[in-house]
Amino acid sequence: xxxxxxxxxxxxxxxxxxENNFMSKNKIIYLDHAATTQKPIQVxxxxxxxxxxxxxxxxxxxxxxxxxxxxxxxxxxxxxxxYVNADSNKEIIFTRNATEAxxxxxxxxxxxxxxxxxxxxxxIMEHHSNIVPWQMVAAxxxxxxxxxxxxLNGRLDFDDxxxxxxxxxxxxSLLHVSNTLGCCNPIKEITKLAKKKGALVLLDxxxxxxxxxxxxxxxxxxxxxxSGHKLCGPTGIGFLWSxxxxxxxxxxxxxxxxxxxxxxxxTSTWAELPxxxxxxxxxxxEAIGLAEAIKYINNIGLDNIQKYEKEITKYLFEQLNQIExxxxxxxxxxxxxxxxxxxxxxxKGIHSNDIAEILDSRGICIRSGHHCCQPLHRHxxxxxxxxxxxxxxxxxxxxxxxxENLKETISFLNINS
Ligand SMILES: Cc1ncc(COP(=O)(O)O)c(C=O)c1O
Numbered sequence: 001x002x003x004x005x006x007x008x009x010x011x012x013x014x015x016x017x018x019e020n021n022f023m024s025k026n027k028i029i030y031l032d033h034a035a036t037t038q039k040p041i042q043v044x045x046x047x048x049x050x051x052x053x054x055x056x057x058x059x060x061x062x063x064x065x066x067x068x069x070x071x072x073x074x075x076x077x078x079x080x081x082x083y084v085n086a087d088s089n090k091e092i093i094f095t096r097n098a099t100e101a102x103x104x105x106x107x108x109x110x111x112x113x114x115x116x117x118x119x120x121x122x123x124i125m126e127h128h129s130n131i132v133p134w135q136m137v138a139a140x141x142x143x144x145x146x147x148x149x150x151x152l153n154g155r156l157d158f159d160d161x162x163x164x165x166x167x168x169x170x171x172x173s174l175l176h177v178s179n180t181l182g183c184c185n186p187i188k189e190i191t192k193l194a195k196k197k198g199a200l201v202l203l204d205x206x207x208x209x210x211x212x213x214x215x216x217x218x219x220x221x222x223x224x225x226x227s228g229h230k231l232c233g234p235t236g237i238g239f240l241w242s243x244x245x246x247x248x249x250x251x252x253x254x255x256x257x258x259x260x261x262x263x264x265x266x267t268s269t270w271a272e273l274p275x276x277x278x279x280x281x282x283x284x285x286e287a288i289g290l291a292e293a294i295k296y297i298n299n300i301g302l303d304n305i306q307k308y309e310k311e312i313t314k315y316l317f318e319q320l321n322q323i324e325x326x327x328x329x330x331x332x333x334x335x336x337x338x339x340x341x342x343x344x345x346x347x348k349g350i351h352s353n354d355i356a357e358i359l360d361s362r363g364i365c366i367r368s369g370h371h372c373c374q375p376l377h378r379h380x381x382x383x384x385x386x387x388x389x390x391x392x393x394x395x396x397x398x399x400x401x402x403x404e405n406l407k408e409t410i411s412f413l414n415i416n417s
Pocket of ligand 1: 034035097098099100127129130175177178179204206207227372
């Protein structure tokens with residue numbers, strides 16, 4: 001298998017937190033990249049540079065600091081537009097995170113467009129962020145939610161999707177890559193089916209944006225939600241992409257400064273895109289930091305990242321499969337070669353929180369619980385799972401240490417249960 005050293009231009013020392021752990025003497029083994037990624041020094045330095053050298057509000061001041069801040073902020077928008085191959089910068093709306101992006105689509109598009117008895121098609125593997133906003137719209141507009149199930153391999157059940165997609169479906173809202181099962185959904189095929197029924201498609205790209213190339217035009221989707229912190233960028237910044245013609249038609253979600261053209265005592269008119277959807281002072285440092293993160297990822301190359309992560313995922317699965325009583329949920333890399341570089345599992349008779357706690361005491365960070373996917377866990381009849389998630393910084397040695405400690409932890413818990 002390849003090592004991180006074989007990846008062009010990537011060095012673990014770019015990530016201070018992975019090199020030095022201020023919490024303990026030992027280096028941390030961070031295997032929770034699906035929850036949030038660590039940040040390279042380039043991103044930290046860019047945020048520092050903004051606050052030291054050109055901190056100012058954007059689109060407002062007539063002074064040079066504001067001009068520089070605005071230029072960098074708008075360059076960030078442009079870089080994101082290129083990253084997802086959007087038609088125009090105006091199609092990128094900055095939000096706090098992917099959750100806010102989905103809420104924006106739900107409130108501005110959903111509440112405006114959906115009528116009584118319209119249907120919204122989701123899947124049982126969705127993150128709560130792509131369920132709860134639609135529940136709220138459905139309750140308000142008297143619409144119906146339907147959920148596509150999963151097949152025996154833990155992939156989206158395509159036949160179920162076909163049977164639930166009808167003329168009443170107005171939106172199909174799905175994740176691209178599951179943060180729990182790890183499967184990669186065939187979005188292009190789904191979009192073709194959805195279009196035939198006249199439905200729009202929203203893609204939750206939280207778990208794919210940092211791991212594979214994504215082209216909104218090629219996929220034929222209508223909305224995309226992304227979070228900066230999962231892309232080696234800062235927290236507090238995410239984005240919604242949608243087509244200009246959709247964004248121009250729907251009303252804004254938040255009201256306030258920056259999003260208006262004219263304000264009268266009783267009414268207001270809206271600013272041009274994208275500002276119509278960006279009320280108040282935006283997350284300037286965070287957007288600029290995200291642009292630096294995207295440059296960093298582009299520098300390594302998404303094709304290189306995907307190739308490397310496929311190798312390390314195969315290795316992780318081989319190792320986990322050798323552990324008795326351990327069940328992985330989600331498809332193996334053989335069944336879904338584009339699956340995420342993560343593995344979610346449970347061990348019969350042992351609570352996943354106990355596994356995570358013991359590993360944490362040994363400097364290994366994994367996640368346990370329902371990973372914001374309660375409907376999926378209920379569907380599978382499991383309370384809680386453990387999840388180990390990697391990215392291009394993860395190496396084979398870290399996986400070996402994790403596996404060794406996991407085996408010891410399971411033996412210890414088995415003896416003491
Ligand atoms: C698939 C998926 N969707 C949505 C989200 C929500 O992301 P955020 O909390 O950054 O809004 C996550 C975060 O874990 C996720 O994995």
